[in-house]
Amino acid sequence: MNFFAKTQKMTFDAPLSMQSGAFLQNYELAYETYGELNEDRSNAVLICHALNASHHVSGVYEEQENSEGWWFNMIGPGKSVDTNRFFVICINNLGSCFGSTGPMSINPETQEAYGSAFPVVTVEDWVQSQERLIDRLGIKTLLAVMGGSLGGMQVLSWTLQYPDKVKNAIVIASAPNLNAENIAFNEVARRAIVTDPDFHEGNYYKYGVVPKRGLRIARMIGHITYLSDDVMNSKFGRTLRRSIKKETELKDQNYLFTTQNIEFEIESYLRYQGDKFSEYFDANTYLLITRALDYFDPAKKYNGNLSLAFNAIKAKFLIISFTTDWRFSPNRSEELVKALLDNERQVSYLNINAPNGHDAFLLDDSRYMSAIKNYFSNIN
Amino acid sequence: MNFFAKTQKMTFDAPLSMQSGAFLQNYELAYETYGELNEDRSNAVLICHALNASHHVSGVYEEQENSEGWWFNMIGPGKSVDTNRFFVICINNLGSCFGSTGPMSINPETQEAYGSAFPVVTVEDWVQSQERLIDRLGIKTLLAVMGGSLGGMQVLSWTLQYPDKVKNAIVIASAPNLNAENIAFNEVARRAIVTDPDFHEGNYYKYGVVPKRGLRIARMIGHITYLSDDVMNSKFGRTLRRSIKKETELKDQNYLFTTQNIEFEIESYLRYQGDKFSEYFDANTYLLITRALDYFDPAKKYNGNLSLAFNAIKAKFLIISFTTDWRFSPNRSEELVKALLDNERQVSYLNINAPNGHDAFLLDDSRYMSAIKNYFSNIN
Numbered sequence: 001m002n003f004f005a006k007t008q009k010m011t012f013d014a015p016l017s018m019q020s021g022a023f024l025q026n027y028e029l030a031y032e033t034y035g036e037l038n039e040d041r042s043n044a045v046l047i048c049h050a051l052n053a054s055h056h057v058s059g060v061y062e063e064q065e066n067s068e069g070w071w072f073n074m075i076g077p078g079k080s081v082d083t084n085r086f087f088v089i090c091i092n093n094l095g096s097c098f099g100s101t102g103p104m105s106i107n108p109e110t111q112e113a114y115g116s117a118f119p120v121v122t123v124e125d126w127v128q129s130q131e132r133l134i135d136r137l138g139i140k141t142l143l144a145v146m147g148g149s150l151g152g153m154q155v156l157s158w159t160l161q162y163p164d165k166v167k168n169a170i171v172i173a174s175a176p177n178l179n180a181e182n183i184a185f186n187e188v189a190r191r192a193i194v195t196d197p198d199f200h201e202g203n204y205y206k207y208g209v210v211p212k213r214g215l216r217i218a219r220m221i222g223h224i225t226y227l228s229d230d231v232m233n234s235k236f237g238r239t240l241r242r243s244i245k246k247e248t249e250l251k252d253q254n255y256l257f258t259t260q261n262i263e264f265e266i267e268s269y270l271r272y273q274g275d276k277f278s279e280y281f282d283a284n285t286y287l288l289i290t291r292a293l294d295y296f297d298p299a300k301k302y303n304g305n306l307s308l309a310f311n312a313i314k315a316k317f318l319i320i321s322f323t324t325d326w327r328f329s330p331n332r333s334e335e336l337v338k339a340l341l342d343n344e345r346q347v348s349y350l351n352i353n354a355p356n357g358h359d360a361f362l363l364d365d366s367r368y369m370s371a372i373k374n375y376f377s378n379i380n
Numbered sequence: 381m382n383f384f385a386k387t388q389k390m391t392f393d394a395p396l397s398m399q400s401g402a403f404l405q406n407y408e409l410a411y412e413t414y415g416e417l418n419e420d421r422s423n424a425v426l427i428c429h430a431l432n433a434s435h436h437v438s439g440v441y442e443e444q445e446n447s448e449g450w451w452f453n454m455i456g457p458g459k460s461v462d463t464n465r466f467f468v469i470c471i472n473n474l475g476s477c478f479g480s481t482g483p484m485s486i487n488p489e490t491q492e493a494y495g496s497a498f499p500v501v502t503v504e505d506w507v508q509s510q511e512r513l514i515d516r517l518g519i520k521t522l523l524a525v526m527g528g529s530l531g532g533m534q535v536l537s538w539t540l541q542y543p544d545k546v547k548n549a550i551v552i553a554s555a556p557n558l559n560a561e562n563i564a565f566n567e568v569a570r571r572a573i574v575t576d577p578d579f580h581e582g583n584y585y586k587y588g589v590v591p592k593r594g595l596r597i598a599r600m601i602g603h604i605t606y607l608s609d610d611v612m613n614s615k616f617g618r619t620l621r622r623s624i625k626k627e628t629e630l631k632d633q634n635y636l637f638t639t640q641n642i643e644f645e646i647e648s649y650l651r652y653q654g655d656k657f658s659e660y661f662d663a664n665t666y667l668l669i670t671r672a673l674d675y676f677d678p679a680k681k682y683n684g685n686l687s688l689a690f691n692a693i694k695a696k697f698l699i700i701s702f703t704t705d706w707r708f709s710p711n712r713s714e715e716l717v718k719a720l721l722d723n724e725r726q727v728s729y730l731n732i733n734a735p736n737g738h739d740a741f742l743l744d745d746s747r748y749m750s751a752i753k754n755y756f757s758n759i760n
Contacts, residue, residue, distance in 0.1 A: 020637035120637040180612035180646045181604060187647045188600045191654075194640050195593040197577055202640075213575040217597060220568045224561060232560035238677065255675055257400035257500040259667035260574050260582075264674065266560045267567045274571075287639040294644065295635055297618065 003076060003083070005032050005059030005069060007099060010133055016094075019295075022119035026108060029133050030092040030099025031055045034075065035083035037139070044139045045081060046130065047071065047090040048147035048154035051222075051289050052281060054098035057090035058083075073364050080372040086143065091130050095121040095288040103284030104205065114284075116202025121288055123150075123296040127157040131165070143379060145315075146170035148361035149328065150289070153296045156336070159315040160298055168379055169315040170372070173325055173361040175332035176306050176339070177297040182327065185225055186290040189218035193283045202284050211283045216274030218286055223273050228324035228357030236266035306335060307342035317347040318375045320368065322360040348375070383456055383463070385412050385439030385449060387479060390513055396474075399675075402499035406488060409513050410472040410479025411435045414455065415463035417519070424519045425461060426510065427451065427470040428527030428534035431602075431669050432661060434478035437470035438463075453744050460752040466523065471510050475501040475668040483664030484585065494664075496582025501668055503530075503676040507537040511545070523759060525695075526550035528741035529708065530669070533676045536716070539695045540678055548759055549695040550752070553705055553741040555712035556686050556719070557677040562707065565605055566670040569598035573663045582664050591663045596654030598666055603653050608704035608737030616646035686715060687722035697727040698755045700748065702740040728755070 009030050015023040032055050037044060047057050049070070058069035058076050075081045075088055092100040095118060103118040110117070134142065145158045145166050152174025159169045178186070193199060193214030200207050227235075240255070241262045255263060262268050302308040317340055321333035330351045340347040350371050354360040360368070389410050395403040412435050417424060427437050429450070438449035438456050455461040455468055472480040475498060483498040490497070514522065525538045525546050532554025539549045558566070573579060573594030580587050607615075620635070621642045635643060642648045682688040697720055701713035710731045720727040730751050734740040740748070 020635075022637075116640070120639060177618065179609065180616040180618065180644075181607075181609050183618070183644050184600075184604045184612065184646050184650055187644075187650055188597060188604070190639065191600065191651070192572060192597050195596070216575070217568060217572050220564075220571065221601070224564045224568070227561075229559065229561050232564065236560040238557065238560065238563070255400075257402075257675075259500060259570065259671045260496070263671075264560075264563050264567075266564050270564055270567060271571070291639045295637075 003034070003059050004062050005034065005056060006061075007032055007055065009099065010136060012129070012132055016125065016129055016132075018119050018125045019122040020120050024094065024101070024119055027094060027101035027129070028105075029094070029101075029129060031133060032057065032059070032069075032090055034058055034088040035086055037087040037137070041139050042141065042143060043086050044134070044137075044142050045086045045088045045144045045146060046134065046142050046158075047075070047088060048126075048130075048145065048151035048158075049090060049093065050147070050149040050151045051293070052277070054096065055090045055092035055100075056098075058088070070362065074369070074372065080369045081146070081376055086376070089134070089137070091133055093121075093126045093289075094129050095285055095292075097282035097285040102282065103202070103288070104282055113203075113205040115205060116284060118284060118288065120291060122292050123153050123157045124161060126292070127154055127161050130154075130158075131162055134165075140165070142166050144168040144170060144376070146172075147174070148172035149174055149358065150293055153293070156298060157296070159313045160309070163312050163314040166315040168318070168375075170318045170320075170375065171333075171336065172320045173322055173328050173333075173358055174336075175328040176299060176335050178294055179332075183294050185221055186294055189221050190287050190290060192217035192221075193286060196283075199283060202287075204283070210278070212278040215278035215281060215283055215286065216271075219274045219277035219281075220270040223270055225327045226357060226359045228326065228355060230324055231355050231357055232266065234355070236264070236269060239265040241265050241268045306339035310339040310343050310345070313340065313343065313345055315345075317345065318371075319347060319349045320361075320371065321351045322354045322356070322358070323351060324355055325358045325360060327358040383414070383439050384442050385414065385436060386441075387412055387435065389479065390516060392509070392512060396505065396509055396512075398499050398505045399502040400500050404474065404481070404499060407474060407481035407509070408485075409474070409481075409509060411513060412437065412439070412449075412470055414438055414468040415466055417467040417517070421519050422521065422523060423466050424514070424517075424522050425466045425468045425524045425526060426514065426522050426538075427455065427468060428506075428510075428525065428531035428538075429470060429473065430527065430529040430531045431673070432657070434476065435470045435472035435480075436478075438468070450742065454749070454752065460749045461526070461756055466756070469514070469517070471513055473501075473506045473669075474509050475665055475672075477662035477665040482662065483582070483668070484662055493583075493585045495585060496664060498664060498668065500671060502672050503533050503537045504541060506672070507534055507541050510534075510538075511542055514545075520545065522546050524548040524550060524756070526552075527554070528552035529554055529738065530673055533673070536678060537676070539693045540689070543692050543694040546695040548698070548755075550698045550700075550755065551713075551716065552700045553702055553708050553713075553738055554716075555708040556679060556715050558674055559712075563674050565601055566674055569601050570667055570670060572597035572601075573666060579663060582667075584663070590658070592658035595658035595661060595663055595666065596651075599654045599657035599661075600650040603650055605707045606737055606739045608706065608735060610704055611735050611737055612646065614735070616644070616649060619645040621645050621648045686719035690719040690723050690725070693720065693723065693725055695725075697725065698751075699727060699729045700741075700751065701731045702734045702736070702738070703731060704735055705738045705740060707738040
């Protein structure tokens with residue numbers, strides 16, 4: 001069933017004091033809401049988005065085909081997060097390229113696009129800015145905050161920064177911080193962007209170019225880490241590209257013997273994903289968001305002791321991981337569970353046997369959808 | 381104990397008919413030998429090198445410090461492959477940038493560097509060219525052929541193309557072919573090189589430039605896949621770069637809040653590896669060698685049935701894998717073992733519990749070194 005989404009904007013004049021020490025003035029947040037806020041304002045559910053997503057989490061835009069939000073399978077009337085019962089909010093993160101103030105916005109100090117002058121933003125900064133918007137909507141307590149991957153980190157940060165404002169936290173395919181391998185992949189992606197001659201130190205807007213070469217590489221790397229080895233083998237394996245075309249003269253499936261042209265189907269898939277991404281995503285945003293991922297580490301000021309860090313938490317938790325997710329593997333979710341149990345917090349944990357790797361958190365899976373539905377049925 | 385290595389060259393005038401249908405005329409192979417060929421020429425051991433290595437497998441170059449060959453810990457007088465007993469040969473592969481004919485060599489047809497005109501070379505082509513050199517040395521049968529990773533694929537190809545010329549095959553940290561994820565990583569690396577504006581469609585030599593940006597990215601990706609998650613965490617973890625410098629004023633370990641500068645130690649390591657590689661490795665060679673990896677697939681003409689493909693093999697096998705190698709995981713080695721057993725061939729298999737990922741095949745590990753030593757003690 002289709003239902004309509006509409007982007008709204010909210011402007012903030014009080015400067016936002018960021019973790020880096022920088023201040024952001026006069027910023028704007030794009031957001032969408034679904035369902036109705038009840039009279040005592042107790043049915044609000046905040047969804048936090050991940051790396052390349054936006055506030056458009058569900059619904060469709062009027063008169064715009066194929067405009068379903070990125071969690072359309074999860075959120076809506078009668079769905080796992082039922083918008084007949086809950087008032088769902090999703091806010092585009094600061095630094096994004098989808099509507100909230102970001103590197104493409106005009107810097108009031110220079111009257112030019114921020115570019116690389118946009119302050120480095122952290123998960124904590126995002127949550128702080130989200131809290132202001134929630135407060136402006138007149139919501140004192142969120143019934144739930146929910147997110148996958150980087151979205152899950154924002155959920156954690158909500159329960160730590162505003163322990164009295166979150167009743168339930170749903171953290172999916174996430175981790176208490178990035179490990180060295182995660183940071184390594186982010187760094188390669190960033191280097192591909194930054195060393196693209198069209199990057200111009202982040203001020204490419206005024207040159208009328210986009211560092212597409214770098215964005216393509218960044219996205220290709222991302223896609224490899226989103227998928228599991230198993231699903232890559234079953235989806236693509238060693239299938240040659242042109243066998244897809246079923247041209248009879250090519251039925252013998254011999255190699256083309258080329259180093260620069262596409263030979264395997266997996267190459268075609270990755271190039272397509274890279275090309276598509278480079279058409280719509282902003283390079284400075286990619287740098288900022290991957291860095292926010294790198295920096296998130298709530299245990300840092302407790303010498304790495306996550307149990308100490310989680311002492312402030314009051315929310316009840318549902319934590320979900322996926323067996324084949326090697327980007328944020330189940331043992332990272334188990335670290336969260338352990339730190340919550342060490343503090344005698346209420347936590348349910350589900351490790352779902354799914355073949356799709358990290359991507360699983362965005363896909364339909366009946367056990368996954370039921371688990372969320374059940375949790376929300378009994379929520380309070 | 382130091383012993384000296386000396387590069388030799390051998391020229392071949394008979395054209396090499398390559399798998400792609402191309403012919404290579406007048407090529408030269410660089411190689412090194414260690415130890416003495418015995419009178420009945422029965423003690424020859426051929427070592428096949430992997431992606432970025434060369435024929436300089438052991439020994440040191442006279443009057444050149446830190447010039448140990450890449451398998452110096454494995455090969456030499458009294459070592460696991462004892463050059464007091466064996467005549468060890470290592471040949472630089474065609475297409476390389478370390479002495480054998482490759483993209484940097486002069487194309488006799490144009491009197492310019494081959495560049496991207498150098499024919500696409502396969503594992504089978506390499507083995508064919510190696511066999512000619514072995515034959516020229518008067519060796520009719522190799523006591524052993526040994527290699528790790530891509531080197532292991534050459535060993536497999538030797539036992540398939542020249543079943544009567546190989547008595548023992550030692551295949552380490554290898555696989556019967558690349559899986560989709562392996563190809564994906566290779567493809568991203570290649571795209572980074574090919575889309576570097578300094579690549580000039582492979583003919584950068586005449587522009588006096590090198591696609592260093594692409595080479596750096598390629599190498600950074602490579603290094604991530606060579607290491608295990610565990611060893612990355614224990615070696616680098618989330619350590620900040622400047623904590624290494626132990627500057628007291630930075631002792632609080634606060635973030636720098638930067639997207640373009642180095643923040644974490646792992647970033648510093650990867651950038652260093654990328655920079656170093658881009659100084660000495662040829663971009664066209666990188667394309668050729670990663671493609672040779674992609675193409676290798678002896679089961680291809682048997683509809684993916686490796687057991688059928690291995691029916692031609694006569695050699696005895698020692699196969700070694702490493703538990704934390706996710707580039708060529710142990711289950712890929714087990715596929716080799718199974719296909720050999722299906723054909724009732726003699727095979728010993730060792731899966732070594734080592735933390736270092738794919739890199740383990742180049743590192744000192746007493747169990748690993750002993751296993752090779754023992755195998756060679758009883759070899760015949």
